[in-house]
Amino acid sequence: MNVQDRRRILGPIEAKPLAFPETKSTSNEETTVVLPEFQAPSIQTNLLKNCNGSCIIENENTSILSSIYGPRSTRSNLFESRCLINVTIKSAVFPTSELKELSSFLINVLESFVCLELYPKAGIDVFINLNIEQVSDLSWYIPYIMMSIVLGLVDAGIEISDLPGCGFNDNNAICFTKNGSEVIGIWRDKGDIKDESSFGDSLDICKDQYLQIKGLMASYLLSKLDDDKST
Amino acid sequence: MNTRTGYLENVDGSCLYSLNSTKVIAAVTGPVEPKARQELPTQLALEINIRPACGVPTTREVNIQDKVRAVITPTLALYKYPRQLCQITLQLLQAGETESYFHELELVACVNSTTYALVDSGIALKGIALGTTIVITEGNKLITEPTDENLKNAKSTHVVVYMIENSKPTNLLLMDSYGDFDQNDVFKVLEQSEIKINELNKNFREYMKTKLNNL
């Protein structure tokens, strides 16, 4: 019995994926991965025509595309007084289980700043496509992912209560809102928090990064507004 | 080419069709009540299912389905049956070609057998669709109704389907060509297939005439 997917052309079952020998690092220096600093990415919104809002965030080796569909009717027959948010993340690099976890994390974060009450009986679907090379853990990408979602939501004309953002430091990705006075989500890839003071430090660094990102988003939106006015 | 209509008893129209070693049964049910999602407010909805000679349907059958639909839709008097459904099921008995490389012979068999089955079912038609397969060999020779061996060694393969109205081929409904060929080949194939389809049409009318006389 052929157990392969009949709807896709997947080729012969006997084929094996290309196997590369495990790279044994020749020196110790290479094992300590130096994570790239936060780089101001290029931003472009209103990219795709078949969705309500979209945004692409790109830097040297990352390209994150968000497409927002909604508010639109849901399939559910129940009456929902608030809007339902759904996040789907697609990437060839990370395992699906990790992506699922991240999407439920992002749903929680989104629910704290999207004005859900304004869209009863509706749903907002967020699709994220990560076209990246794996340079680090998932948490490193979260600031960029957040940025593309927030700008995508703005592009879709969905009301949000603030321009939230996320900062990254030492395995922590911390999402802020209200100018850094409120934390709306913390994501940690691995390892325990050893002592409070180091976490406090990374909180401060993340906050600075959030403010920087917020500035970038605000200036992008303002310049876009000017462009729209002039045309 | 061998055809036998009314082959199945529980459907509105059917046809057992064979050409060389390609064999297919076409069954037409309709007009019937559609499912809610199929229903079209002003016209007849069309559902086409193709089952391969062996194994389960894959993307390959979906692709053939898509082409059969493109060919059959313009022949039906769609607006005569609003909110109704016509269901066409095609069961291949023998592919007659290497399935991993080709679908040409099966496509033509599906189109021609559907035409016979549709006429058998009595659904109103604007015209009929008849098609043929042509290959161009390495030596630039045209072979109509090729065998699997012909297909394998052909430089290019072509499926051509014409719409027949008032007993003449009028519109080109489908041309589906693969391989290596140029524009002269395209027109040569169209010309040759028109001759062949005229012949098929003659057979079709002959068949229907004897069938009616025997009633």
Added chain:
Amino acid sequence: MTDVEESTVEVHPVSFPPEILARISPDLSLQRHLSLGFRPSSRGFEEFRDITINTGDVTRRIQSDDNSVKIPPNNGKQGLGSCVLKQGDVFVITQITGGIIEDITLSKNDMELEDDTELLEITKEHSDITKYSSVYPVVEINRGRMGACTDEEMTISQRLYDSLLHSHILTQDVLRVEPGVRITNEDGSVSIIYPDTKENKEITNALKPKKKWSYVLYAKIEVFGRTGPVYDMCWNSLIAALQSVKLPRTFIDERATDLKMTVRARGRNAVVMETYNLLCDPNESTNLQLRENSISYASTYGIIDLDPEADITNLENNDDVDEPMDEGLETKTVLLADIDGEAEETSIKSTISITACPNGRFKQFSVVGGGAKITKELLMRSITLSKQRSRDITLKVQTV
């Protein structure tokens, strides 16, 4: 009396802004546009959308001299080639990945075939389809829905597979794996020997097993922002991506070449099995050799009858008594290049899709004539345009 007055209804002609008319009656909106000599997208009848092609942009590599490419050790493991194509508002991202399969179908003749014939076969035109290969494409059109793939995705995938196979662009020979052997030298250092020179060939021949392997190629094609039919974009993107493919060289470890295991099956026969692990060299790769004269690009055309009743110029001239009536009722059929947009996609039932090489040969040709009659003149015109378009795209891909 007031009742009577209220019940008399005065009929006003209803008029809609263009964008609303386009939604409620795409057909009429399209006809109105065409009667003015341009299309809803404000393109001319035979005007294509602008196209930009970038290859190797998704998975970045550090290019070194010659054909060989150095891949940074951490990434690019699976990606062999890629392409980002943008046509109008639509993006198509194609990524080529690979796998290896053991050739069990090889006949004895193939085993005896020696390398001298292989070079010839790449350049020689062969019609035997069993000598050619294809890639396994999976098309995904992003439209904000989850779940099973749509018929459109399946049809496009199958068409891409068939067209690629029958275009004779890939021979099975170029996908054949020529494994090297990893040798541990006397001083403990490890080196890989490839059968490039005569001397090395002797070594590898002596060491390597009698089995044969082939590469298999997969293509993942993602479409973003679909606004109309996308087959031609998928094809063009796939062909551009294939031209960027680098196949990693593979090797077998010396210690594994002679590996034999005895297995007792059901306590009766002792079966000798050989298992080999082919590994890919992260530092060495070769360009995938395509048959250059089979490289072709696709374009799509629509054919539609102009409806004289929808003609805006006729509407305006209606009061003009001198207007001869019969002239206005003449139906004209026009060819539109590169159909796009909801109105064009739903209203145009007759389409032509041509995959042409820049030299004028065709690889795939499909005509669907459900609507307007396709005349020889229209076919000729679309053929001319498709050749021109193919040359344009060739230039774009080459300049990448």
